[in-house]
Amino acid sequence: MTKIKSVRTRAWNWTGPTVPPKGNFCTNASDVLWDKGDAMSSFRFHNWLTCEIETEDGTVGIGNAALAPTIVKKAIDKWYAPMVIGEDPFDYAYIWEKMYRRSHAWGRKGIGMTAMSAIDLAIWDLMGKLSSKPVFKLLGGRTKEKIPVYYSKLYAGSIESMQAEAEEAKKNNYQGYKMRFGWGPKDGMAGMRENLKRVEAVREVVGYDVDLMLECYQGWNLDYTKRMLPKLAKYEPRWLEEPVIADDVEGYRELNAMNIVPISGGEHEFSVIGCKDLIEKKAVSVLQYDTNRVGGITAAQKINAIAEAFQVPVIPHAGQMHNYHLTMANANCMISEYFPVHDVEVGNELFYYIFEGDPDAVDGFLDLDDNLPGLGITISDKHLEHFEIEE
Numbered sequence: 001m002t003k004i005k006s007v008r009t010r011a012w013n014w015t016g017p018t019v020p021p022k023g024n025f026c027t028n029a030s031d032v033l034w035d036k037g038d039a040m041s042s043f044r045f046h047n048w049l050t051c052e053i054e055t056e057d058g059t060v061g062i063g064n065a066a067l068a069p070t071i072v073k074k075a076i077d078k079w080y081a082p083m084v085i086g087e088d089p090f091d092y093a094y095i096w097e098k099m100y101r102r103s104h105a106w107g108r109k110g111i112g113m114t115a116m117s118a119i120d121l122a123i124w125d126l127m128g129k130l131s132s133k134p135v136f137k138l139l140g141g142r143t144k145e146k147i148p149v150y151y152s153k154l155y156a157g158s159i160e161s162m163q164a165e166a167e168e169a170k171k172n173n174y175q176g177y178k179m180r181f182g183w184g185p186k187d188g189m190a191g192m193r194e195n196l197k198r199v200e201a202v203r204e205v206v207g208y209d210v211d212l213m214l215e216c217y218q219g220w221n222l223d224y225t226k227r228m229l230p231k232l233a234k235y236e237p238r239w240l241e242e243p244v245i246a247d248d249v250e251g252y253r254e255l256n257a258m259n260i261v262p263i264s265g266g267e268h269e270f271s272v273i274g275c276k277d278l279i280e281k282k283a284v285s286v287l288q289y290d291t292n293r294v295g296g297i298t299a300a301q302k303i304n305a306i307a308e309a310f311q312v313p314v315i316p317h318a319g320q321m322h323n324y325h326l327t328m329a330n331a332n333c334m335i336s337e338y339f340p341v342h343d344v345e346v347g348n349e350l351f352y353y354i355f356e357g358d359p360d361a362v363d364g365f366l367d368l369d370d371n372l373p374g375l376g377i378t379i380s381d382k383h384l385e386h387f388e389i390e391e
Contacts, residue, residue: 016386024182027219045347061126120296128374139329149338156182176211252283
């Protein structure tokens with residue numbers, strides 16, 4: 001069997017046009033700070049990492065990561081790549097444990113786990129290409145004819161602009177819609193009213209026959225959320241996402257136990273055990289790990305099995321091909337998040353500028369090709385003039 005001979009990382013920094021930041025765009029964990037300016041700045045992803053792993057026969061697997069790519073790149077180049085080179089990619093479980101245990105003192109969350117995720121995604125892409133099968137076929141195969149998707153944008157703005165965006169999105173028959181809150185605890189009762197006006201306005205457009213998801217992005221706190229939940233209930237949200245910071249697991253548990261609106265989270269969890277704790281403590285009703293943060297596909301499949309045993313649905317954070325393959329192969333992953341192609345704003349859009357192959361949603365669904373090996377993406381050269389690339 002062919003062995004891994006090289007690992008190449010590149011950090012892609014977007015220098016092209018961006019949508020300028022707006023006030024009350026999306027609550028986030030930085031809102032509590034007294035700093036002025038764009039509180040979302042540290043949560044914008046205007047750079048990305050690609051990780052290409054090549055085997056002796058010339059086959060290349062592609063992985064990626066969106067968090068702190070220049071730092072993750074150094075972790076891979078200096079620490080993890082030497083552990084991977086010379087290994088058989090089909091020994092993926094051993095490779096994962098080797099990376100995890102040999103960096104456990106510092107790498108079990110954050111930068112280390114993100115680096116491991118990028119490598120693991122590349123290895124699964126490699127295995128698919130070497131087997132001439134799409135990754136979802138290696139994971140168990142097709143559990144659904146097509147993947148239903150929900151529209152994920154609707155950042156806070158004027159009521160008129162949000163309703164116009166929702167009206168336009170409705171033309172694609174998405175199976176749900178996710179909107180963001182623009183006001184949090186520091187904005188008091190007046191901010192609560194602004195949030196509620198926008199939920200009501202979007203519900204008015206999309207109606208009550210599709211799900212509406214509400215996103216806080218860690219920008220609220222326990223007290224504020226407890227006050228908001230009864231006010232939100234009449235709009236029948238599918239879930240309230242990340243109302244408090246990721247470390248406040250007890251806060252998630254308390255909110256979920258109120259049984260007013262289902263609580264979702266896990267996007268900022270970084271391990272199998274961390275996700276297990278969220279599930280076991282009944283902290284979330286919907287789990288949303290991010291595959292390129294939580295340890296890659298190898299870790300995600302373990303988490304999926306735990307979640308299914310507890311009957312907690314899994315809806316991975318963000319669209320992107322690695323998540324679509326997991327969703328296709330797992331019956332407990334019932335729908336996918338879908339970011340429409342858009343000018344670069346928050347940064348999730350960069351995936352469309354760096355990679356080719358992500359399927360378009362058609363009439364509220366997307367499909368994966370049974371005959372396309374690996375993850376089905378390639379690195380694009382169409383937008384190179386808008387990137388500074390660090391080798």
